[in-house]
Amino acid sequence: MSFDQYHEPVNELSDETRTFARMIVxxxxxxxxxxxxxxxxxxxxxxxxKAIMENAQQEEFxxxxxxxxxxxxQKPVWQATLKEILFKKGDIVNLGKKGEDAAE
Ligand SMILES: [Fe+2]
Known part of the structure; x- marks a missing residue:
C-alpha cells in the first residue's frame, strides 16, 4: 500500500483532505x-x-x-472552471480562459 499521495504530515491533514487525496490518486x-x-x-x-479489453476500458471511463x-x-472553483470547458464546442484554449474567468 502506497502513502505517496501525502506531501504533508498525514496527522496534520483533515479527514476531508485525506479523502480528497485518495480520490485524486x-x-x-x-x-x-x-x-x-x-x-x-x-x-x-x-x-x-480486443472486445473484452474495450469493455474493460469502458468501465474505466x-x-x-x-x-x-x-x-x-468538493471544489466549487474547480467545478466552475470545468463547466466552461467540458462538453463545449470551440477552441479549447479559449474555453480554458473562460473557465479561469468563471473561477475568479
Ligand atoms: Fe477502474
Missing part, C-alpha cells in the same frame, strides 16, 4: 488504466480479446467520471 489510477487499455487495444489482433464528479463536488 484513484482518478490518476483510472486515467492510467484507460491509457493501458488504449495501448493494448491498439496492438491486439484477437477480435474477442465510468470510474474516472465518478472520481472526477466526487472531486468537483
Amino acid at each position: 484513484s482518478l490518476t489510477e483510472e486515467a492510467e488504466a484507460i491509457n493501458w487499455y488504449e495501448q493494448r487495444i491498439s496492438v491486439e489482433k484477437n477480435k474477442d480479446a 465510468k470510474h474516472f467520471g465518478m472520481d472526477l464528479e466526487f472531486l468537483l463536488r
